[in-house]
Amino acid sequence: MLKDSLKERIASKFKEDNFDILTPPDEKLGDYSINLAFILAKKNKTAPMKLGEEIVKTLSTDKEISKRFSSVTLVAPGFINFFIKKEFLQEELKGIYKDRDSYGRSKIGRGETVIVEYCGTNIAKPMHVGHLRSTIIGDGLANVYKTLGYNVIRWNYIGDWGTQFGKLIAAYKIWGDKDILKKDPMGTMLDLYVKFHQELKLSPELESKGQEEFRKLENGDPENRKLWEMFRDYSMADTDKMLEILGVSFDVVKGESAYEKVLSKTINSIENAGILKESEGAQIIELENLPPALIRKSDGATLYITRDIASLRDRIKSYKPSKILYVVANQQTLHFEQLFAVAKLLGLDQSELIHVKFGMVLGEDGKKLATREGKIIELQELSDKIIDLAKERVKEKNSSLGDKEISVIGKTVGIGALKYNDLKQHPYSDIVFNWDAMLDFSGNSAAYLQYTYVRLLNILMKVKDKKKGDSSLLNSLEEERIMKRILLFPESIKKCADLNSLNSLALYLYELANDANRFYESTRIIEDKDINLRNARLMMIDTVCGVLKNGLKILGINVLNRI
């Protein structure tokens, strides 16, 4: 890109590459700025303003630079602006336009594998808003890495093993009923789980009963095994239904229980590495600057981290990934710090291990939603509600649509809103769940982006005799703004991978749509008598549509032809 060649040119001229080229927020100020003057001023102990003037003088007489930039000016101490010549701006735009299938695609990840673990469904618990963040962020990141040319393994690491199932089995044995369970499996299992924790407060001996049932399960007790399988099958059927609505699918669905058989081998390998210690009857690994990791309980049962170590071995051996992303909530930060530390001790650190953390979804009162207390917002309820509302909206805004169309559009708009609402925010912060904001289809929302796409597409469809346009005819402020924004698309995707977050892409798309809407309102396109200008504008709109469509696709959101 022009920016890179500019940087190279300046670096060779001043023998200094420790400076930045910035893209200013307001195009009236210029196209690119550098802060070279300050750095040189400091080194030479000269006044930045004076040195800046000298730099401007030198650069304006540089042939290569004056060919590409119409002017070089000093706007503030240290800030030198370069105004790109129109022909070069358009040349860059054409490059992107010509190669439209590879928007944002680069060779960054060619040939390398990245495993993205996300979703993390739990058996016996319905999917709730907590799973939603992991699922949406994980799926979006997987799309980003795919776009950057990585080979991506999407992995749903199911929470299907552990003491909680002992508790569920215990609860089922005491209060359970096969017929009631069959009628409403998820509701019944949740009730049992909640009831168990309520009763636990009154009779603490239940705790050991739950642990005992899990130990039996882990030792292959046939009755418990059968119950566990039944719970698992009900849960997976429910999960699959929900994932289909969300439009998310996985390459690997493999949970903790899959490592059940290799756990003793895993523990042996830890012992062979000489890092396994006895402590208070349990087996632990001591870590530097961290609390010890508990590998085996005093009753012999294994723990979460034991299974995660086994899984990590499996992942590295089977896929040789260059990165493994764990898209898991903030609360588990310590667990992953411990896991990564253990991995290092065991020599399992060939892959870059990253915990992509995100904040909690809080209830409307700003308080924590706790499954144990039955205080959850179920995903099913949420998606039903949002899709219904979207349908209602579609009907109200566009009465000419048939029922079938309304249903499809409602689903796309509703699920889009659900996803975008999450992705536009910085992942670290907790989200206070708010129905009104969630169901607001105006402003910075997925519907706004989908609406913009439809509006622009409408123009393209109305013109029958369009021909390839000449983008050098596009001179207005609104048009230049859009063209510059289009050029930034690849960067915004790369930033997502650098930060392991998607809000920069969401923000980028919103800003592009905003520019496009401003242009739309300010300029009539179809009836323009100047056919060449019209064609140039159509070409630009076509490009914007492509960026919106591809960008939203990365976020896991679909576009529509009508809305």
Next chain:
RNA sequence: GCGCCCAUAGCUCAACGGAUAGAGCGUAUCCCUGCGAAGGAUGAGAUUGUGGUUCAAUUCCACAUGGGCGCACCA
């Protein structure tokens, strides 16, 4: 007690150490006999506090204040 994360407008959120701190909701005023008003335009409105580093701090560091999460037999 120790560790990690967070603090920006009335509310919900943005801002690779960079220029005049951006949006949405709400609010005030305006724009459909004009390619779809789920839109556009114009306002009012903000960096928790005190120091430090830097040419430049919402951003980095220290302390204070206020929240959240976690800290051995849960996941």
